[in-house]
Amino acid sequence: MQTYELIVKKRDGKTLTPEEIEFIIDGYVGETIPDYQVAALAMAIYFQGMSKEETVALTRALVKSGETIDLSDIEGIKVDKHSTGGVGDKVTLVLIPLLAALGFRVAKMSGRGLGHTGGTVDKLEGIPGFRIDLTNQEFREQVNSLGAAIIGQTANLAPGDKKLYGLRDVTGTVDSIPLIASSIMSKKIAGGASNIVLDVKFGKGAFMQDLEQARHLAQTMVEIARGMGRKARAVLSCMEQPLGRAVGNNIEVMEAQASLEGQGPADLKEVVMALAVAAYQMEKPEMDIDSIQEKIETCWQKGQARDKFLQLVMAQGGNLSEKLPLAPEFILEAQQEGYVQGLDARSIGRASMVLGAGRRVKEEKINHEVGILLHKKIGDWVDKGEALAAVYASDQGQFKKVKAELGRAWSIQKERKDPPSLIDNIIG
Ligand code: URA
Numbered sequence: 001m002q003t004y005e006l007i008v009k010k011r012d013g014k015t016l017t018p019e020e021i022e023f024i025i026d027g028y029v030g031e032t033i034p035d036y037q038v039a040a041l042a043m044a045i046y047f048q049g050m051s052k053e054e055t056v057a058l059t060r061a062l063v064k065s066g067e068t069i070d071l072s073d074i075e076g077i078k079v080d081k082h083s084t085g086g087v088g089d090k091v092t093l094v095l096i097p098l099l100a101a102l103g104f105r106v107a108k109m110s111g112r113g114l115g116h117t118g119g120t121v122d123k124l125e126g127i128p129g130f131r132i133d134l135t136n137q138e139f140r141e142q143v144n145s146l147g148a149a150i151i152g153q154t155a156n157l158a159p160g161d162k163k164l165y166g167l168r169d170v171t172g173t174v175d176s177i178p179l180i181a182s183s184i185m186s187k188k189i190a191g192g193a194s195n196i197v198l199d200v201k202f203g204k205g206a207f208m209q210d211l212e213q214a215r216h217l218a219q220t221m222v223e224i225a226r227g228m229g230r231k232a233r234a235v236l237s238c239m240e241q242p243l244g245r246a247v248g249n250n251i252e253v254m255e256a257q258a259s260l261e262g263q264g265p266a267d268l269k270e271v272v273m274a275l276a277v278a279a280y281q282m283e284k285p286e287m288d289i290d291s292i293q294e295k296i297e298t299c300w301q302k303g304q305a306r307d308k309f310l311q312l313v314m315a316q317g318g319n320l321s322e323k324l325p326l327a328p329e330f331i332l333e334a335q336q337e338g339y340v341q342g343l344d345a346r347s348i349g350r351a352s353m354v355l356g357a358g359r360r361v362k363e364e365k366i367n368h369e370v371g372i373l374l375h376k377k378i379g380d381w382v383d384k385g386e387a388l389a390a391v392y393a394s395d396q397g398q399f400k401k402v403k404a405e406l407g408r409a410w411s412i413q414k415e416r417k418d419p420p421s422l423i424d425n426i427i428g
Helices: 003-011 018-029 036-050 054-064 091-101 122-125 135-146 161-168 177-190 212-225 250-260 266-283 291-303 305-313 345-355 395-407
Strands: 078-083 103-109 148-151 193-204 231-238 247-248 331-335 338-343 369-372 387-392 410-415 423-427
Touching: 003 018, 003 036, 018 036, 018 161, 018 231, 036 103, 036 161, 036 177, 036 193, 036 212, 054 161, 054 177, 054 212, 078 091, 078 177, 078 266, 078 345, 091 122, 091 148, 091 250, 091 291, 091 305, 103 122, 103 135, 122 148, 122 250, 135 148, 135 305, 161 177, 177 212, 193 212, 193 266, 212 231, 212 423, 231 291, 247 345, 250 266, 250 305, 250 369, 266 291, 266 423, 291 305, 345 369, 345 395, 369 423, 387 395
Parallel strands: 078 103, 078 193, 103 148, 193 231
Antiparallel strands: 231 423, 247 369, 331 387, 338 410, 369 387
């Protein structure tokens, strides 16, 4: 097989066979095919797209490029969850213990945040003593005994994706739905779960800002799962404004705890509920949605999900006996009165990153104590001089650095507008 011919084949809009796709990925990982040829192929895919069969074949080849996790010795229904990333997205911290309390088994590998979006691993690392680096055996044992464990991504899961993603990042080929879908799903499939729930975000603060594109991505990921003998459902959730009120690390863990206590924000609960229902429906399609919701609600209200969270934290060495620390508080005041018509999630995410809660480049260290607590969200009335947000910053200088951009994130008008509806659709 000649790589040159395969590039030309794709460039001309023809379909690659699974063998041809595997040849490329194997050669790229094995370093017999150079970066520049794979970059050319990625660009051809960017313009020509891929069929469903090609996308499944690419995912399979990426999975095969590294280790896979075998969860077959763990009893029960093994669920995994993935979010395409957002601002204030602490869904994993609530959903995973909730699913475990409902009887599912969740072996969750999470990532770190990059750019304006946060990552679960960063949030958990703010808990004193919390270990995200369990050994393979500890990880399995905890999933078996407790029903859930959350660890950082292990190095050798889908290394072909890591290499390809790095190349796409510098060659303008990230924004291709078949490439994104196969990249995400290769890591989920390699992670071993039989059932996968996907939280695909759309809107200003999301990776996929356009709803149609987000729907297409969700559909493609669900098709990949099916093509590889797994079950998947995708929830499309809005990321126009941040989810919940807390954006940062410690502050998001605190909000997740409040949610587990039944005192969290309604929008966070709505997204968690939609994903938990999706997980349930995959296994029990015959059960009606009201009964499923009632079951989940009861489990939540009885504090079973909260107990699971505390057990998970303890099992992984974490200590939540004291309140997590926050940096000094500064108040961002409204410059005019009116209704909040817009709250730009991307600007809030960027300001949180500048405060130190996120990182611009992978190597950067983060500060768990800084963050933003939103007092006013879309649809709320605000008086002139009233607090739009509390900003937790290392010092006054740091607050001043973000104040102007942060202030522009709120659009305040005379007319009231309802908040955008949160869940667009469930796919799968
Ligand atoms: N996240 C991934 O894991 N892969 C992509 O291609 C894009 C986002």
